[in-house]
Each structure stands twice: as C-alpha cells, then as structure tokens.
Amino acid sequence: MKGLSKDRLWAMAVLAPSILLIAIFVYSFIARTVYVSLTDWGNDPAQALAIDPIIRWVGFQNYQELFTGFLQGRFRQELVNTLFFTLFFILGCLGLGLGLALILDRNPRGEGLWRTVFLFPMSLSFIVTGTIWRWMLQPQGGVNQAPTLVGAPPSTFGWLSSNDAVLKFDWNALPLITALVVGVVLIVLAVRAAREGQRTRMVVAAACAALLLLWAVFIGPRVKLLAAPELHGFNFAMIGIIIAAVWQMSGYTMALYLAGLRGIPEELREAARVDGANDASMYRHVIFPLLSPITLSAMIILGHISLKIFDLVYAMAGPDNISASVPALNMYLTSFRQNQFALGAAIGTILLILVAFVIVPYLASQFRGEEGHS
Amino acid sequence: MTAVKHAAAPPSAPPRRAPGMGRAFTYLLLIIATLFFLIPVYLVFATALKSPDAITLDTAWHWPAVLNWASFSEAWDKVGGNMLNSLFLAVVATLLSALLGSLNGYALSKWRFRGANTLFALMLFGMFIPYQAVLIPLFQFIKALGLYGSIWGLILAHVVYGIPITTLIFRNFYADVPDALIEAATIDGAGFWQIYGRVIFPISVPGFVVVIIWQFTQVWNEFLFAATLTNTSSQPVTYALSQLAGGQAVSWNLPMAGAILAALPTLIVYIVLGRYFVRGLLAGSVKG
Numbered sequence: 001m002k003g004l005s006k007d008r009l010w011a012m013a014v015l016a017p018s019i020l021l022i023a024i025f026v027y028s029f030i031a032r033t034v035y036v037s038l039t040d041w042g043n044d045p046a047q048a049l050a051i052d053p054i055i056r057w058v059g060f061q062n063y064q065e066l067f068t069g070f071l072q073g074r075f076r077q078e079l080v081n082t083l084f085f086t087l088f089f090i091l092g093c094l095g096l097g098l099g100l101a102l103i104l105d106r107n108p109r110g111e112g113l114w115r116t117v118f119l120f121p122m123s124l125s126f127i128v129t130g131t132i133w134r135w136m137l138q139p140q141g142g143v144n145q146a147p148t149l150v151g152a153p154p155s156t157f158g159w160l161s162s163n164d165a166v167l168k169f170d171w172n173a174l175p176l177i178t179a180l181v182v183g184v185v186l187i188v189l190a191v192r193a194a195r196e197g198q199r200t201r202m203v204v205a206a207a208c209a210a211l212l213l214l215w216a217v218f219i220g221p222r223v224k225l226l227a228a229p230e231l232h233g234f235n236f237a238m239i240g241i242i243i244a245a246v247w248q249m250s251g252y253t254m255a256l257y258l259a260g261l262r263g264i265p266e267e268l269r270e271a272a273r274v275d276g277a278n279d280a281s282m283y284r285h286v287i288f289p290l291l292s293p294i295t296l297s298a299m300i301i302l303g304h305i306s307l308k309i310f311d312l313v314y315a316m317a318g319p320d321n322i323s324a325s326v327p328a329l330n331m332y333l334t335s336f337r338q339n340q341f342a343l344g345a346a347i348g349t350i351l352l353i354l355v356a357f358v359i360v361p362y363l364a365s366q367f368r369g370e371e372g373h374s
Numbered sequence: 375m376t377a378v379k380h381a382a383a384p385p386s387a388p389p390r391r392a393p394g395m396g397r398a399f400t401y402l403l404l405i406i407a408t409l410f411f412l413i414p415v416y417l418v419f420a421t422a423l424k425s426p427d428a429i430t431l432d433t434a435w436h437w438p439a440v441l442n443w444a445s446f447s448e449a450w451d452k453v454g455g456n457m458l459n460s461l462f463l464a465v466v467a468t469l470l471s472a473l474l475g476s477l478n479g480y481a482l483s484k485w486r487f488r489g490a491n492t493l494f495a496l497m498l499f500g501m502f503i504p505y506q507a508v509l510i511p512l513f514q515f516i517k518a519l520g521l522y523g524s525i526w527g528l529i530l531a532h533v534v535y536g537i538p539i540t541t542l543i544f545r546n547f548y549a550d551v552p553d554a555l556i557e558a559a560t561i562d563g564a565g566f567w568q569i570y571g572r573v574i575f576p577i578s579v580p581g582f583v584v585v586i587i588w589q590f591t592q593v594w595n596e597f598l599f600a601a602t603l604t605n606t607s608s609q610p611v612t613y614a615l616s617q618l619a620g621g622q623a624v625s626w627n628l629p630m631a632g633a634i635l636a637a638l639p640t641l642i643v644y645i646v647l648g649r650y651f652v653r654g655l656l657a658g659s660v661k662g
Contacts, residue, residue: 010566011485014477018537019493025534026500029508029515036510100407106400114404116648117411122655123644124637125595127612131619131633132414135421135626141431142417149435247411255652308504311597315616331506336513336602345510352507359502367495 030352037062037345048339062346068225075347076171078327080232082354084167085242085326086306092246093302094295097253102283104254105261115258119251126248130315133244134160137316159240160317160324168233176220183212237324241316245309253298260294261287303358307351327351418630422446426625442627449618449631456614457635460594463525463610464639467532468589472582474533475540479581480574482541483548484556485566494545501538505598516603523605531603532593539592540585543657547581548574580650587647588654591640611636 040062041055042048066075100118104111121129136142137159144155158164169177186209193202264287272282310328317324319333327347335344421429425442450457482490505512512531513522521527551574559569600613615636619629644651 007560007566008485008487011481012487014481014566015493018474018478018497018541021534022497022500022537025508025512025531026503029511030503032511033507033509096407099403103400103403103407106396108397108400108404114408116645117408119648119652120641120644121411123591123640123651125597125612125615125640127595127597127616128633128637131615131629132418134619135434135630136414136417138431138434141434145432145434247414252655255655259656304502308506310506311612311616314597315619318620328504328506331509332598332601335510341510344506348504348506348509351504355502355504359499363495363498363502367491 033345033348033352036342037349039342041345042335042339042341042343045339048341058342062343063350065343066346066350070226073230074322074325075327075330076230077232077235077323078325078330079350081235081238081324082307082326082328084234085238085245085309086303088242089245089249089306090299090302092242093250093253094298096246096250097298098257098291100250100254101257101261104258115254118254121248122251124248126309126312127315129244129248130312133240133247134316137240158236160237160321162236163323165231165233165235165323168231171230171232172224172226174225175223176216179212179216179220183209183216186212235323237317237321241313241324244316245306245312248312249302249305253302256294256298257291260291264290300358300362304355307354307358418633421626422630422634424627426627429626445627445631446635449628449635452618452628453611453614453632453635456609456611459525459608460610460612461639463528463532464590464593467529467536467593468586470529470533471536471540471589472585474537475544475585476575476578476582477570478537478541479544479546479548480570483545484551484553484569484574494541498538498542500535501542505535509598509602512599513602522603523608525604525608527603528599528608528610531599532589532596536589536592540589543585543588543654544578544581546657547578547584551577583647584650584654584657587643587650590643591651594640 038057038059039055040058041053043062047053047055066072104114108114138144139156139158139161140154143159144157146155148154186205190202190205190209193199193205268286268290269282272286277285308328310326310332313324313326313329314332319325319329319337328351331344331347331351334340334347417434420437421434422445423441423443424438425440425444428438428440428442482494516522516527516531519527519530521530555573556569559573564572594610595612596610597612597616600610601616604610604613615629615632618632
C-alpha cells in the first residue's frame with residue numbers, strides 16, 4: 001500500500017504527541033540551555049531569582065570562565081575526574097563482566113543463582129549503592145578494617161578523602177595535549193583511508209593532522225590558559241567511587257557478554273577444535289573477535305552513563321568534596337544551590353557535547369545500516 | 375543489536391562441561407566474585423540491625439550481638455512517606471509511559487512511513503542526553519505550569535523522558551510479530567485501531583511486562599529530577615535517603631535500614647521477574 005492511507009495517517013496521529021513532547025522537552029530545551037549558557041543569568045545573585053531578571057548576552061564568557069577562570073578550578077578538576085572515571089569504569093566493567101561471563105559460560109551448577117547475585121546491584125538506585133559504599137569506605141572502618149579479620153593491621157587508605165593524585169599535568173598544557181591526541185587520531189584515520197583507497201578522505205585527514213601537529217610544535221607550547229600552573233590528575237578519592245560503580249554495573253556487561261557467548265553456534269567451536277585449536281587459541285581467534293561488536297556497544301553505553309554519573313558521587317563523596325566530584329554534580333549545585341543558572345547551563349552544554357561525541361556516531365551508524373534494509 | 379536478538383529468545387545452554395581441575399578453579403573464581411558482590415549486603419544488614427551505640431568503625435564487620443529491629447521502624451518514620459510518594463510516582467508514570475510506548479512502537483513498526491527511522495533516531499537521542507542539559511528549562515517549564523513541588527510535575531518529566539526507551543522496547547517487540555498477521559487483518563477490513571485492539575494489544579503482555587519492570591525500576595531509582603522538581607511534601611525516597619545519609623553525625627543504622635527499605639521494591643521485582651528485567655536491560659542498552 002503506497003501513499004497516505006487512512007491507517008497511515010492514524011499512525012502519524014498516534015506518534016504526533018510524542019514527537020511534539022520530544023521536540024519541546026529535548027530539542028527546544030537543549031536550545032534554551034545553550035542560549036542561557038551564553039547569558040549572564042545568575043552571575044549577579046541579586047538578579048538570579050528576580051521575577052523579571054535583567055539578563056544580558058555575554059557570548060562565550062561563561063565557558064571562558066570555566067576553562068580559565070581563577071574561581072573555577074573545581075570544574076577543571078571535575079572534568080579530569082570524569083575522564084579518568086570513564087576510563088577506569090569502562091575497563092573495570094568490561095574486564096569483570098567478560099570474566100564472569102566466561103566463567104558462567106562453562107556451565108557451573110546453579111548458574112541462575114550466580115547470575116542473580118552478579119546482576120542484583122543493577123536493580124538498585126545509585127543513591128542506595130552510594131549510601132552503602134560510603135559506609136564501607138569510612139576512613140577507619142569497613143574496608144580499611146577488613147585486614148584485621150585475618151590479623152593484619154588496619155589499612156589507612158583515604159578512600160573518599162584522599163587529596164593525592166597521580167598522572168598530574170598542568171592545565172596550561174591542555175590545548176597542547178588535545179591537539180596531539182586529535183592529531184594522532186587523524187593520522188590513524190588517514191592511514192586507514194589510505195588502506196581502503198579513499199583518497200579524498202586520506203588527504204583531508206592528513207592535512208588536518210599536519211596543521212594540528214604544526215600548531216602543537218610551534219605555537220602550542222606558548223599558549224597559557226592560566227596565569228599560574230594548575231595541576232590536575234587522577235585523584236585517589238575517585239577510586240572508591242569507581243569500585244562502587246563497577247560493583248553496580250559490571251553485571252550489565254556480564255549479561256551482554258553471556259548473551260553474546262550463548263549466541264555463538266556450537267558448530268563454530270567444534271570446527272575450531274577439529275582444526276586443532278586449544279582452548280586459549282579458540283578464544284583468541286574465534287570467540288573474542290565475535291564478541292567485539294558487543295564490546296563496542298558496551299563501551300558506548302557505559303561511556304555515556306559514566307559521563308552523566310552524578311547521584312553515586314553525590315551519595316558517596318557528598319556535594320562539597322571538591323577532589324571527588326564530577327561536572328554533572330557541579331551543574332546541579334551551581335544551578336540549584338547557588339542559582340548561577342548561566343554557568344550551570346554552560347556546564348550542562350559541555351556535558352551534552354561530551355555525550356554527543358559518544359552517542360551521535362553510534363546512533364547514526366545503527367540507523368544508516370537499518371534504513372538500507374527496510 | 376545482536377544482543378537484543380539473543381535476549382529475545384533466551385538461548386538454552388548447550389551441554390558443555392570442562393573436566394576436573396578446571397571445574398574446581400571455576401568454582402573458586404565464582405566464590406571470590408560472589409564475595410565481592412555480597413559483602414556489601416552483609417555489612418548493610420549487620421549495621422542496620424545494630425543499635426546506634428553498638429556501631430563503631432572498629433567493629434563494623436561484627437554481626438550484632440543483639441538484633442535491633444527498631445532501626446527499620448525508625449527509618450520508616452523518616453522515609454515512609456517518601457516511599458509512598460515514590461510508589462505513586464512510579465506506578466502512574468510507568469503505566470502512562472508503557473501505554474504511550476506501546477502505541478508508538480505499534481505505529482513505528484507496523485505502519486512504516488518515509489522518514490520513520492530518522493524520526494525514531496531523533497527520538498532515541500532523547501534517552502542518551504545528560505538531563506543536566508535540559509534541567510534549567512525543564513525546571514522553568516514545570517514551574518510555569520504550576521506543577522513545581524507536586525508529584526505530577528515529576529510524573530510528566532518521567533513520562534516524557536521515558537518515551538524513547540518504551541518506544542524502543544515495543545518497537546523491537548512488535549518487529550517480531552509477523553506482518554502477515556496485520557495484512558490478514560487488513561484484508562478482513564480492520565483498520566489501525568481495530569488491529570491494535572484485537573491483534574496487537576492482546577499479544578503484548580510480555581512486552582508490557584518488560585517495559586513496566588524496566589520503567590518502574592528507572593523511575594523508582596531516579597535522583598536528579600527528584601532533587602530538582604519536588605519539595606519536602608512530594609520528595610521520592612531516593613532524595614529522602616540521600617538526606618538521611620548525608621549528614622556527618624549520623625548513626626549509620628538508620629541510613630542502612632533506609633537503604634534496605636528503598637532498595638526492597640526494585641529488588642523484589644528483580645528477584646521475582648529477573649528474566650524480564652534482563653531483557654529490558656539488554657534492549658534498553660543496545661539499540662537498533
């Protein structure tokens with residue numbers, strides 16, 4: 001049936017309210033947030049909650065303040081925290097999840113029970129998880145007392161209170177680091193395009209990479225964002241939060257990997273064995289390559305969760321723990337405790353951009369593939 | 375996408391058993407992993423059942439000598455009202471978004487029109503956005519509607535931001551319903567609504583179970599909207615718990631008992647209907 005039958009009109013009518021709601025609540029609200037982030041709403045406390053506040057357009061001043069302002073060191077540490085959190089959280093969930101799935105794939109007795117145990121934290125709220133782990137990571141209690149159960153002296157690790165950090169770098173070097181990382185990625189893309197014989201793509205990527213690297217060599221080292229050096233790194237206070245997050249979410253990767261493992265036909269394993277593969281090489285050459293699309297999906301989902309995570313941090317470290325905080329938490333505090341709406345909107349926009357980097361290519365690739373089939 | 379397909383038909387485990395030594399090692403690893411996952415549970419109960427003066431950091435691991443069940447009634451006094459708020463919120467928001475998702479999923483999978491996929495992708499983006507990026511306008515909007523501080527504002531937010539995931543789950547669910555069924559019904563003269571009422575809706579029970587469990591858990595566990603759109607009379611339990619546990623001089627039996635109370639509904643749902651929970655988990659996470 002081609003064209004607009006009555007039924008098809010009904011289908012669109014049914015969808016219309018949802019489309020309208022999404023258009024308002026997602027897209028127009030995002031636009032509004034971006035607009036607010038370019039104003040000075042709330043920078044003057046007297047105007048923040050006024051009935052008719054005087055709001056002026058200030059361009060990118062809020063963003064500039066966040067990245068280079070003297071008062072916003074907290075935000076910069078949070079940005080660094082988020083990146084490290086994302087990295088270790090994804091690694092932890094993928095590693096533990098894959099390990100558990102591989103064990104369960106060997107069909108131990110009572111498999112359902114084990115699976116239930118590994119997955120139950122998924123059904124909890126991050127607030128519940130955070131409350132529990134906060135108690136476990138109390139400075140002189142919980143985990144730090146655990147060694148005394150076997151007669152050892154208690155540990156003194158400052159799980160949520162440490163101020164020590166590793167992998168420190170000067171914030172002033174951020175443009176340089178960014179340029180180098182993007183440059184390297186572009187080179188990889190160029191090499192790939194060259195191998196696939198796509199000349200235009202190769203030339204564009206290579207040219208951009210060259211420009212960036214030239215900038216990094218000649219101009220980058222002289223760029224100073226801040227008047228004085230400001231060190232940021234992977235703060236030890238984040239470790240406890242990462243462990244709690246892995247505790248809660250690794251069951252999810254386990255479920256994904258287990259579904260993937262169970263989906264691999266037995267004949268494939270048989271064939272590999274007949275070809276003389278032992279267990280190790282079968283996993284390396286047959287099973288892990290088949291699981292790589294699942295790994296990619298999991299990385300994307302976990303990545304977007306970790307960039308947004310905030311309730312776990314709120315419940316574990318509290319709102320005022322500067323060394324263990326994340327931008328998503330800062331946005332809430334800035335907007336709804338301090339009423340600095342414009343600054344909060346700017347943080348929200350930065351978060352959105354980070355998440356979009358992860359999600360948009362993913363959605364685009366999924367649906368481009370599907371549009372072709374239907 | 376692949377994982378969703380597998381999840382839709384839970385595969386039966388093929389008979390594959392590793393021999394002796396490997397078996398023992400397997401169980402050893404399983405027990406270690408189980409300890410990691412269950413130790414927090416032990417500590418929560420051990421702490422919740424202690425009387426406040428028996429809680430010291432040195433003895434955090436000891437099982438209480440005298441069980442003090444009063445923590446639970448005391449915690450209920452503090453968060454019970456919020457539990458009821460959460461229950462009302464989660465039930466209403468879940469039912470509304472399930473119904474909306476079912477209709478959307480039906481329209482998108484069985485009455486495809488040009489651009490339906492693009493539209494759907496634009497819709498899906500809504501479930502990935504950090505809600506911080508819409509929070510300020512949302513707050514203003516809810517306030518302008520006069521719903522700030524009422525549970526209905528929160529319901530509205532949860533229903534709207536639930537549209538992507540419920541639509542996705544139902545769309546995938548209905549994709550497995552053969553088109554021939556719809557065609558046959560069309561030939562019999564049934565239209566959009568008759569087909570939904572007589573063919574689609576009656577076979578949707580498993581889809582509804584997945585969506586309801588998933589949404590209920592999500593809405594119950596949500597924190598950001600709860601903290602921004604409500605006031606003391608309408609705050610859900612996650613917010614109340616964060617306040618209960620947030621102070622510095624807390625006696626820890628209360629937050630632990632509160633955490634157990636707040637976790638109980640979703641935990642029961644998970645234990646009783648875990649299979650559907652996992653399906654929602656897989657469908658809700660892997661797109662397509």
